[in-house]
Amino acid sequence: MEKDSVYFGVKEIARRANVSIATVDRVIHNRSGVSEKTKKKINEIIQELDYQPNILASRLASKNIITLAVLIPRVSEETDFWDAPLRGIERAEKEIKQYGIQTITFFFDLNDENSFETQSRLILEKRVSGVLIAPSFISGSIRFTDELRNRKIPFVFIDSNIPEQQSLAYIGPHLFKSGYLSAKLLTYRTTGRNKMLVVNISKEIENYNYLQIEEGFRSYLKDNHPDNEIIRIDIRETDYLSVARHMTEVFHNHEDINAVFVTNSRVFTVASFLKNSQKKITLLGYDFIKENIKFLNSGVIDFLICHKPEEQAYRAMMVLYQTLVRGQIVEKTQYMPIDIITKENQEFYQTMPI
Secondary structure, eight states: OHHHHHHHHHHHHHHHHTSOHHHHHHHHTTOSSSOHHHHHHHHHHHHHHTOOOOHHHHHHHHOOOEEEEEEEEOOOSSOOTTHHHHHHHHHHHHHHGGGTEEEEEEEEOTTOHHHHHHHHHHHHTSOOSEEEEOOOSHHHHHHHHHHHHHTTOOEEEESSOOGGGOOSEEEEOOHHHHHHHHHHHHTTTOOSOOEEEEEEESSOTTOHHHHHHHHHHHHHHHHHOTTOEEEEEEEOOOSHHHHHHHHHHHHHHOTTOOEEEESSTTHHHHHHHHHHTTOOOEEEEEOOOHHHHHHHHTTSOOEEEEOOHHHHHHHHHHHHHHHHTSOOOOOSEEEOOOEEEOTTTGGGOOOSOO
16 A cells, blocks of 8 residues: 555656656656756655655665664763653654664763763774764764764764764754753842852863853843852762762852752752751752752752753654655754743653653
8 A cells, every 4th residue: 555655646746747657766766867857847846745755665675774873871870861862762763763773872971981982982883874972071072073074974962062063963952041041040039149159060061061051041140130149169070978078168168159050960969968958048950850859849959950851862863864764954953942840840741752
């Protein structure tokens, strides 16, 4: 039945163009032997009918396997954030595997840049047609994607972007606006002069994510609350004891801090410190993960900003499929929603498709 529907699709195009089915087939598969005038006429009819060739049949006939590589952080004891993108990848894989596509996933340690380098080298040793990348380490990601470009292998970034690397697409949050909104939430009900603490907890403080988010945060305050003071600390040791040590020091030096903004999903470590030290301060951070939800429900975290990580990864896989299998031109930048999660609405929040 599927063959018949495709046949009659081509037959209708041939009838409207007053040419043979063989001529239409040459145009569809970009073969020579057709005049430019006829080719233009056929392509206009194809567009008018919104005709789609039988991709499944042609892929099965080709018997060529397309291999996609995925390079993302592994889930750790510190954060289960990357569970969600992995679900998105698996969901996309189920949908596109019938087209002769296989996926190989490589995991790196967020606390070890060498593991990113090792896994990226392993990908380069394989014959892959496209790569999904979470560029958590900037220098390593630049080296890796430089080599992918040299080999003409398309790649897609999720969650964080490196604009100058000319990826096929970036699927993730508008980082500047995410930071801008975060500052608005923290100051929504405040008046007068406030002292606000920005906390970056990461081995890779120079990550594009944190820089853009913080720039947006500062921009909102500059535009709307220029009298507010911002204190910033960078914590490169991500375990709780290290975070607690830095937080103790900054509160000793600035006892009048009345709001804290954590620029990533490790906000739960700051929440744990505030709870243990019995400090009731407005706290905002990122991501719908188990540890964060626990502190959100207990009232220690006031707001979580979420960017649908499962949908990010799903869309990235589909971008590679659309490019490599369907030959479509994809939207280069696909921003995700900026969701605000509170204690009151968290039980209704869905990380599934939008």
